[in-house]
Amino acid sequence: MSTQTNDFDGHFGEYGGRFVPEALIGALNELEDAHISSQKDPVFLAQLAELHRTYTGRPSIITEVPRFAEHAGGARIILKREDLNHTGSHKINNVLGQALLTKRMGKKRIIAETGAGQHGVAAATAAALMGLECVVYMGEEDTRRQSLNVARMKLLGAEVVPVTSGSRTLKDAINEAMRDWVTNVADTHYLLGTVAGPHPFPSMVRDFHKIIGEEARQQVLALTGKLPDAVLACIGGGSNAIGIFHAFIPDSDVRLIGFEAGGDGVETGRHAATITGGSPGVLHGTRSYVLQDANGQTIESHSISAGLDYPGVGPEHAYLHDIGRAEYRAINDDQAMEAFALLCKTEGIIPAIESAHALAGAMIIGKEVGPDATLLINLSGRGDKDVQTAAEYFGIPL
Amino acid sequence: MSTSLEQLFAKTKAENRAALIAYIPAGFPTIDGCNKAIKALAAAGVDAIEIGFPYSDPVMDGPTIQEAADISLKAGTNAHDVFAALKTASECGVACVVMTYWNPIEKFGVEKFAQAIADNGGSGVITPDLPIEESKQWLEATKKYAINPIYVVAPSSSSERIAQVTAKTGGFVYAASVMGVTGARSSISVDARDLVSRIRSTSQLPVSVGLGVSTREQAREVAGYADGVIVGSAFIKLLLNAESEQKGLDAVSALAKDLAAGVREGR
Numbered sequence: 001m002s003t004q005t006n007d008f009d010g011h012f013g014e015y016g017g018r019f020v021p022e023a024l025i026g027a028l029n030e031l032e033d034a035h036i037s038s039q040k041d042p043v044f045l046a047q048l049a050e051l052h053r054t055y056t057g058r059p060s061i062i063t064e065v066p067r068f069a070e071h072a073g074g075a076r077i078i079l080k081r082e083d084l085n086h087t088g089s090h091k092i093n094n095v096l097g098q099a100l101l102t103k104r105m106g107k108k109r110i111i112a113e114t115g116a117g118q119h120g121v122a123a124a125t126a127a128a129l130m131g132l133e134c135v136v137y138m139g140e141e142d143t144r145r146q147s148l149n150v151a152r153m154k155l156l157g158a159e160v161v162p163v164t165s166g167s168r169t170l171k172d173a174i175n176e177a178m179r180d181w182v183t184n185v186a187d188t189h190y191l192l193g194t195v196a197g198p199h200p201f202p203s204m205v206r207d208f209h210k211i212i213g214e215e216a217r218q219q220v221l222a223l224t225g226k227l228p229d230a231v232l233a234c235i236g237g238g239s240n241a242i243g244i245f246h247a248f249i250p251d252s253d254v255r256l257i258g259f260e261a262g263g264d265g266v267e268t269g270r271h272a273a274t275i276t277g278g279s280p281g282v283l284h285g286t287r288s289y290v291l292q293d294a295n296g297q298t299i300e301s302h303s304i305s306a307g308l309d310y311p312g313v314g315p316e317h318a319y320l321h322d323i324g325r326a327e328y329r330a331i332n333d334d335q336a337m338e339a340f341a342l343l344c345k346t347e348g349i350i351p352a353i354e355s356a357h358a359l360a361g362a363m364i365i366g367k368e369v370g371p372d373a374t375l376l377i378n379l380s381g382r383g384d385k386d387v388q389t390a391a392e393y394f395g396i397p398l
Numbered sequence: 399m400s401t402s403l404e405q406l407f408a409k410t411k412a413e414n415r416a417a418l419i420a421y422i423p424a425g426f427p428t429i430d431g432c433n434k435a436i437k438a439l440a441a442a443g444v445d446a447i448e449i450g451f452p453y454s455d456p457v458m459d460g461p462t463i464q465e466a467a468d469i470s471l472k473a474g475t476n477a478h479d480v481f482a483a484l485k486t487a488s489e490c491g492v493a494c495v496v497m498t499y500w501n502p503i504e505k506f507g508v509e510k511f512a513q514a515i516a517d518n519g520g521s522g523v524i525t526p527d528l529p530i531e532e533s534k535q536w537l538e539a540t541k542k543y544a545i546n547p548i549y550v551v552a553p554s555s556s557s558e559r560i561a562q563v564t565a566k567t568g569g570f571v572y573a574a575s576v577m578g579v580t581g582a583r584s585s586i587s588v589d590a591r592d593l594v595s596r597i598r599s600t601s602q603l604p605v606s607v608g609l610g611v612s613t614r615e616q617a618r619e620v621a622g623y624a625d626g627v628i629v630g631s632a633f634i635k636l637l638l639n640a641e642s643e644q645k646g647l648d649a650v651s652a653l654a655k656d657l658a659a660g661v662r663e664g665r
Contacts (some may be wrong), residue, residue: 023552296505
């Protein structure tokens, strides 16, 4: 069995592909061509590497967390510190790459969707850096929950458009961004924030994030002299997870484990665990697992983490799941918040609530595999943006 | 054997006029109201009706159709309501098709869906987010049940792409008049006329123009160069804004009569 995903035509097994209005086909072909040619262009690659060195802060470090590990069966636990990147998460890897591609295609305007605001902030940052016009679509509900990030985007010069249709969250922000793109595709690039959407987005966004795993693989080898036993990441759309998984896919002895947002518990129906609790279908231009009802209508997702609160997931994850190369489990809100608090108090690191799902996963997996194992966790973002949510959860008066 | 839709375009060609095609989502404004609207449209001289399958994430639709879909979905509209509306239209003696995003077809079962269209008197299905590359199973199913797979082409489509898409299309080619989503517009862009002539240079199929048509004048203009004129949001707006369902239906009927006159004045 081949474990290398096959994406030359935009499909991962039966997943992926393109399910979009005909008006976008030309733009997707143009984007695919630009991406393929740029990946072979030493000038483009050097430009991106230099930006990562001098602006993002790459390579991001790894940090071993022994005091946290005491609560995870004593396994050796190593964090990949994407939280230390400029703008506070892995999202910057993708936006810098796509913003460079936007300029390469001669387009002057980018649009983006955002849930929690992290991708919106990253997109607005890249637009400011490169002198591009930037419009961010954000569900009206989310603009209220994440008003600080709305202010950040505005400070960076972006226009933030509150979306009032449907459930007024991330899913509807994507719908609205797609409508903008259909209308303005001639001069606009849709800077999609995750490894979902129509081809080439799942492959392209992965290519911009796979540096996470490439760095971490070398760093863990240098530190421990061997590969980790398992690589863990939280998964909403799946960009940080595919970023750290990808370099390890050929290492068949290394387990790859994604932790979805279980919300109130998958059994309650109020969750965002798309692979664990969904079924194959088409959403936002790609075939993958989807939270949907018997009529194929999308079901609203629920999670304490706005960044994981999405009823779809990247098609490459659906494929890795079906062929058994990666495992996917659900972590509910309470488990994630316990791990969140624990990392704060044992290691002095405030993680993003998204990343806390992977930390909670490590507390379970660590006990399963025992003290001789080494676990590598992608700490995809920092928790500054989550202080208000966490304070409310733990009853800390503000 | 040809579909009712194909027969319709043969007839309107013989009459040297364009066909008037109306869109209404199933279950909107209510199940009963939708049935009445279908009958009113048919009685007012509409030649064909598109039944919309309301969908939770309609990326090709503007605010008017989104709102109608939301109302319909909140009332619980499902595939069977779509087929029932199709049957109602068919029994009114007009050609009828379903317009739907792809996921509801896939969830229902691709072959089962095509069969249900045929069984309820439908001529075909318009699939605005299904490119030909993802259509293998769908094209087999539509062929098996002898219904028309209707694809959309856009002003941004290259001539090569138009040739590829129209080669897979049956019934008529849906020409999106503008780059954008559904919704009434004050003028029909010059892109539409250009797109229709580009389609005609590569395909013998009838060409219908949709997106933005809402008045008799616009219908007349489009009927001058296209084989079909598609009107959706304008009807829905009347139903959304009406003080009562009956007043909404009366307004729909009046607009349909106006548009039916418009498509006969184009040449």
